[in-house]
Amino acid sequence: LRVNSTKSMIGHLLGASGGVEAVATVQAIRTGWVHPNINLENPDKDVDTKVLVGPTKERLNIKAALSNSFGFGGHNSSIVFAPYK
Template identity: 45%
Template structure:
């Protein structure tokens, strides 16, 4: 969400869902590059996720110099990261007024 409270809540949600494996989850915020695209945000995030699977590259979270306390996951700071074993991408979208959605994409 790119807000201190939202970032902490999202970090805690990832830790809650993935448990001890959360430290191995790569988390990327492409909103750091595009800004908030309002109604198009979820669609654009989905495109980024599909391209990440196709290209085996995790998009970076740019301008991440001082993460909030408690935001201690691998946020792929500053530069895209090439990988060779990316099979799934989870795309979370949190909208104004509590309109939220999540999609999981699988490489085929």
């Protein structure tokens, strides 16, 4: 399990951020490259930092990926992507 975030790289796109994150997620599955968590300098002490992607991209064998989008007022969604077989 690895965790990263697109928001630190793209800013706040309001309703479009879910679409951009979906593209980043599918590209990570397709290419095996996972983008970094930039500007993550002080993770919460209770978080297992071994699951966080560091400040540089990582190459992984991704079998499935979860994209979460959390918006104001309860506009939330989650979707799991995996290669078509």
